[in-house]
Amino acid sequence: MNEATIDIKTNEMAHDDHHGPAKGITRWLYTTNHKDIGTLYLLFSLLMLFVGGAMALVIRTELFAPGMQITTPEFYNQMVSMHGLVMIFLVIMPTFIGLANWMIPLMIGAPDMALPRLNNWSFWVLVIASIVLMSTFFVEGGAPSGGWTFYAPLSTEYAKPSITFMILSIHLLGMSSIMGALNIISTIFNLRAPGMGYMKMPLFVWTWLITAFLLLAVMPVLAGLVTMMLTDIHFGTSFFNAAGGGDPVMFQHLFWFFGHPEVYIMILPAFGIVSMILPTFSRKPLFGYDSMVYATASIAILSMIVWAHHMFTAGMPLAGEIFFMATTMIIAVPTGVKVFNWIATMFQGSITFETPMLFAIAFVALFTIGGLSGVMMAMASVDIQYHDSYFIVAHFHYVLVPGALFAIYAGVYYWLPKWTGKMYNETLGQIHFWLSFVSVNLTFFPMHFVGLAGMPRRIPDYSLQFSDFNALATIGAFAFGISQLIFAYIVIRAMFAGKPATQEVWDNPEGLEWTIPSPAPYHTFETPPEVK
Amino acid sequence: MSIKNKQEEQKQRGIRRTLIKSLIGLVFMFGFAFALVPIYDVLCEVTGLNGRSQFLTNPVKQKNIDKVVVDYSRKIKLQFDASNNKHVPIEFEPNQRNTLINPGDIKTFTYRVKNTTGKDMVLQAIPSTSPNEVASYLRKIECFCFNQQPLAAGEEAELSVRLYIHSSLPKEINAMTLSYTLYDITEASDFQKISVEKNARENDIDYIAPEHDDDHEHSIPGQESKQEEHNDDDDHHGTGT
Amino acid sequence: MIDSLILFARKLLVKLVAVFAAFIPGIAFAIQPYNLPVGVTETSKEIFDLHMFGFWISFAIGVFVFAIMLWSIIFHRKSVRPTPAKFSHSLKLEILWTVVPIIILVALMIPATQVLTRTHDSSNAEIDIKITGYQWRWHYEYLDERVKFFSNINTPEEQISNQEEKTAEYLLEVDKEIVIPVNTKVRFLLTSADVLHAWWVPDLGVKKDAIPGFINEMWTIVDEEGVYRGQCAELCGTRHAFMPIVVRAVSRPEYDDWLAERQQGAEEEAALAQKADWTPEELLERGKQVYSINCIACHQTSGKGLPPAFPALIGSSVVLGPKAAQIDILLNGRSGTTMQAFGALLSDSDIAAVITHTRNSWGNSGQDQTVFPQDVAAQRSK
Structure with missing residues (x-):
């Protein structure tokens, strides 16, 4: 053991310190430890959740009643655009990378991530990117206001100065995500403990491996796209300007070629988390492990050929619309397999309802609602009515809030005792769940109705018939927002106080992460465990 | 040294290999993003996506024009339309709104433009068709949209397009619209130079116009050389439906 | 275990369909104001039918999934059922829930494609x-x-x-x-x-x-x-x-x-555009109309605009200053802002009229109170 330690130390990729964390701020600044970096990611995205959430509440306050309330239309558009960008790029994606950092080495029995230094960079690049993005509020003309999709020509030919900063920020965010993905792929491919074959990997590892490949495939396309925007704005090219032979519709094709896989980047790791939690609290093995893996892979592959279903009203030849309708419908099949596998896992189990399980169950139920409205809008002829209405807003919030975010909550409650060594307050956890569950539905369910009744999205003011449901959604949004303060309190408290957690934490959970003490020591699995 | 050390080294080599492969994939995808631009144009060509076709922006070859046969069995309603981008202060309208035309019949149509300002301007017309699928069945022999158009202050001019509809046009299509949007590109262009070129072209003196050659000019950067010989009328795929 | 799950699912389905059929008219009626409008065209009606078809299918799948979940939550909790079952896969089931969704999706796809094809046929429009x-x-x-x-x-x-x-x-x-x-x-x-x-x-x-x-x-x-x-x-x-x-x-x-x-x-409009001998009163009256059509969206009836995007015209240095600058902005727009060029949209008389209107409204009173069409024409040809 001693000899091995010295040998590893001579290696260029080795840890800085093998006896424990450094003290003070430099520990966090220079850390290459996967647990420290995971913690940094998670705390950063928790902070950003409240930033993005505050923007959402500005939006909901404005929409509480017809008439302009607290914002100007211009500022409202900035809120809408930044809320989207923050939640996607600074909350959901970094949280998943944080969870991957913490858990993947523990789950596959690796001592650390494969590329620790890159890991450090990817986090701090993310921080710089977020500062650049936030700084756009102080640029003349204000933050980007063309939606998180920043369509041409509104965000190219008609761009305001802050769009250039947004492009820079997206470049950095892309670099950060790509570094994260490279790290995860290298780790999973090379650092698995002996005996940990691919079909023995926990599903969270599997879904992240597939997600990482999706990131590698589409983040460069986003980078290419924003580069084209940059040259269109500043260097006189005309990729998206018809006057120079370009085409604004091409922007949408390129954007959604990135954008649709991006949707799955934000949900596949959530599938993984839920697939870990349901078996633990049902005390029954996951139903259909193999089909779960295949379903995830097919979802990822299919996600690359469905992009134009975001563009059914942009004008496409009939054959194109039929093709994209068909591929979109096919993607519902592997997704359905997953949902059915989850309920089959619960069926005839011996279920208990700790907070992680509650969030996981809510995930399955509410994600199903989002998925089903997705099937409805796959019908291209009907999507003509749904497109760019609040029905769409309801759909993707169902997939991303009680979908991705609830899975994240489930995962945090599930692994928090392992991270901090202390149990969180279960009563508060249950309260957090029930408040979130009720308020999230109160917020987003009415949006289906106003959307169907004809309310377009991204408007700061609406006609009178939409009043009641919008008021309801606003009340729900505030309840949801305030409930999340409980979550912040629970997490921060569990970092410092609480009942000590046992090694297994839960009732006989499966996985290598439960074979190490709680809290997880600074260095784990320096000698790889043997997996049978 | 120890077995452990060897294993460690092996792991590091594996990581490096994974990294290199991933980086190659990464660079490929970044290149692919830019390759999507010409791919998109080809897709538009084949499927008629967004009413774009290089038949709209480039002249057909003489040898194909010679082979055109008129289909007297049907007439297509051809509608002309004109738009101004961003309120360009130019009067721009077709001299004929509608016409009935046999496929294969070569005809000339005109648009009237008038510069209502006191400034010299350079204009570019961008063609588009509806339904989108018909774009690649319209063949142009000459068109004002092939060139930038100079228009002096207060000048009024007639712009012409000489075209025919290819006889492979699907039978179920009996009407189509040809639309031009006028863009003001004075700032990005040079009025004097464009005027001289236009005069030379019209008087046919010593003028070699590269954009009238078979190698089509496309103004999207980075794809000039990618254009294939697309003018071969006989090889027309006819995948418009 | 697996067979019992299938049997259970079948029983559940039969019951659900029965309950469901009883409720449909009631639910459909209750949600109508908040549903997609049926509309007044064949297309909108077809879309509505498809939407409801998709909705009821989704509803049925949802109820089915939730019912099994609820069943498990109620009857398969630890306090009721201390020993869990052990099964972890079943080829039969997995094939079943791959094939059934495919059939459902094809059922959605066919009518959706028919409607789509019809909406794409714009021939023979009058x-x-x-x-x-x-x-x-x-x-x-x-x-x-x-x-x-x-x-x-x-x-x-x-x-x-x-x-x-x-x-x-x-x-x-x-x-x-x-x-x-x-x-x-x-x-x-x-x-x-x-x-x-x-x-x-x-x-x-x-x-x-x-x-x-x-x-x-x-x-x-x-x-x-x-x-x-x-x-x-x-x-x-x-x-x-x-x-x-x-x-x-x-x-x-x-x-x-x-x-x-x-x-x-x-x-009449065309005649007005040709008219040469405008009196200031006529210009004022005409200007008010032109303003209400072209300007109020941004500058507002009150002339207060919506700053900072749309500046106020009350007390504006352009409106109170020499006429040439204002005529220029109206003819050519103001680059970098949303102020459009109206040169091609409005006749000389209309531009003169609307400028005159802004120079005499909301208490504005500065230089060049009245602008005539001739002024605009002169500036156009400059």
């Missing part, structure tokens, strides 16, 4: 209307009738800023609505003069993007006379929420009358 999206209003042009006009929102700013009570058609009212005859195939050609917009009228079951430099098309046949309202559906900048659409469907004779009236109006 009337062609070109719709151009502008920031932030719509322009309509009846291609064969030589009728064209802008359509602006006319909800007063006081209602939007909550100083006055909102009326029933709040944000969904315009100064000039688009009029079409019923039972007639109307083809819409869509384009935009600046950024993307989308023209959406739910009752007609039509929505399509307006794209600068390109034309799109769609069509409709309205079955019932009435007024149908819609909005821009693609984020197009600051006042995206304030460019509504109002379509009035009328009988054929009424439509012809409207058209004749419009054409006559256009001739």
Whole structure:
């Protein structure tokens, strides 16, 4: 053991310190430890959740009643655009990378991530990117206001100065995500403990491996796209300007070629988390492990050929619309397999309802609602009515809030005792769940109705018939927002106080992460465990 | 040294290999993003996506024009339309709104433009068709949209397009619209130079116009050389439906 | 274990269908005001039927999934069932829930494709209307009738800023609505003069993007006379929420009358544009009309604008200063702002009139109180 330690130390990729964390701020600044970096990611995205959430509440306050309330239309558009960008790029994606950092080495029995230094960079690049993005509020003309999709020509030919900063920020965010993905792929491919074959990997590892490949495939396309925007704005090219032979519709094709896989980047790791939690609290093995893996892979592959279903009203030849309708419908099949596998896992189990399980169950139920409205809008002829209405807003919030975010909550409650060594307050956890569950539905369910009744999205003011449901959604949004303060309190408290957690934490959970003490020591699995 | 050390080294080599492969994939995808631009144009060509076709922006070859046969069995309603981008202060309208035309019949149509300002301007017309699928069945022999158009202050001019509809046009299509949007590109262009070129072209003196050659000019950067010989009328795929 | 699950699922399904069938009319009635409108065209009705078909299928799948979940939550909790079952896969089940969804999806796909094919066939339209999206209003042009006009929102700013009570058609009212005859195939050609917009009228079951430099098309046949309202559906900048659409469907004779009236109006307008001998009073009166059509969306009836995006005209240095600068802005727009060039849109008389109006309203009183068409003409040819 001693000899091995010295040998590893001579290696260029080795840890800085093998006896424990450094003290003070430099520990966090220079850390290459996967647990420290995971913690940094998670705390950063928790902070950003409240930033993005505050923007959402500005939006909901404005929409509480017809008439302009607290914002100007211009500022409202900035809120809408930044809320989207923050939640996607600074909350959901970094949280998943944080969870991957913490858990993947523990789950596959690796001592650390494969590329620790890159890991450090990817986090701090993310921080710089977020500062650049936030700084756009102080640029003349204000933050980007063309939606998180920043369509041409509104965000190219008609761009305001802050769009250039947004492009820079997206470049950095892309670099950060790509570094994260490279790290995860290298780790999973090379650092698995002996005996940990691919079909023995926990599903969270599997879904992240597939997600990482999706990131590698589409983040460069986003980078290419924003580069084209940059040259269109500043260097006189005309990729998206018809006057120079370009085409604004091409922007949408390129954007959604990135954008649709991006949707799955934000949900596949959530599938993984839920697939870990349901078996633990049902005390029954996951139903259909193999089909779960295949379903995830097919979802990822299919996600690359469905992009134009975001563009059914942009004008496409009939054959194109039929093709994209068909591929979109096919993607519902592997997704359905997953949902059915989850309920089959619960069926005839011996279920208990700790907070992680509650969030996981809510995930399955509410994600199903989002998925089903997705099937409805796959019908291209009907999507003509749904497109760019609040029905769409309801759909993707169902997939991303009680979908991705609830899975994240489930995962945090599930692994928090392992991270901090202390149990969180279960009563508060249950309260957090029930408040979130009720308020999230109160917020987003009415949006289906106003959307169907004809309310377009991204408007700061609406006609009178939409009043009641919008008021309801606003009340729900505030309840949801305030409930999340409980979550912040629970997490921060569990970092410092609480009942000590046992090694297994839960009732006989499966996985290598439960074979190490709680809290997880600074260095784990320096000698790889043997997996049978 | 120890077995452990060897294993460690092996792991590091594996990581490096994974990294290199991933980086190659990464660079490929970044290149692919830019390759999507010409791919998109080809897709538009084949499927008629967004009413774009290089038949709209480039002249057909003489040898194909010679082979055109008129289909007297049907007439297509051809509608002309004109738009101004961003309120360009130019009067721009077709001299004929509608016409009935046999496929294969070569005809000339005109648009009237008038510069209502006191400034010299350079204009570019961008063609588009509806339904989108018909774009690649319209063949142009000459068109004002092939060139930038100079228009002096207060000048009024007639712009012409000489075209025919290819006889492979699907039978179920009996009407189509040809639309031009006028863009003001004075700032990005040079009025004097464009005027001289236009005069030379019209008087046919010593003028070699590269954009009238078979190698089509496309103004999207980075794809000039990618254009294939697309003018071969006989090889027309006819995948418009 | 597996067989019991299948048996259970089958029983559940039968029960659900029974309960369900009893409830359908009630639910459908209760949610109608908050559902997709049935609409007044064949397309919108077909879309509605498809939507409900998709909805009930989704509803059934949802209820099925939730019922099994609920069953497990209630009866398979640890306190009721201390020992869990051990099964972890079943090929039979997995094939079942791959194949059944495929069948359901094909069932959705076929009617959806039929409707789609029909909406794509815009041939044999009797009337062609070109719709151009502008920031932030719509322009309509009846291609064969030589009728064209802008359509602006006319909800007063006081209602939007909550100083006055909102009326029933709040944000969904315009100064000039688009009029079409019923039972007639109307083809819409869509384009935009600046950024993307989308023209959406739910009752007609039509929505399509307006794209600068390109034309799109769609069509409709309205079955019932009435007024149908819609909005821009693609984020197009600051006042995206304030460019509504109002379509009035009328009988054929009424439509012809409207058209004749419009054409006559256009001739009068043309005559006005030619008129040379304007008095300041005539200019003021004309200017007020021109202002209400072209300027109020941004600068407001009050002339206070909506700063900082749209500056106030009250006390503006341009309005109070020499006329040449203001004429120039109206003719050529102001680059870098949303102030458009009106040179091609308005005649010399209209530009003179509207400038005169701004120079004499809201207490404005500066240099060059009256601007004549000749001034504008002179500046045009400079």
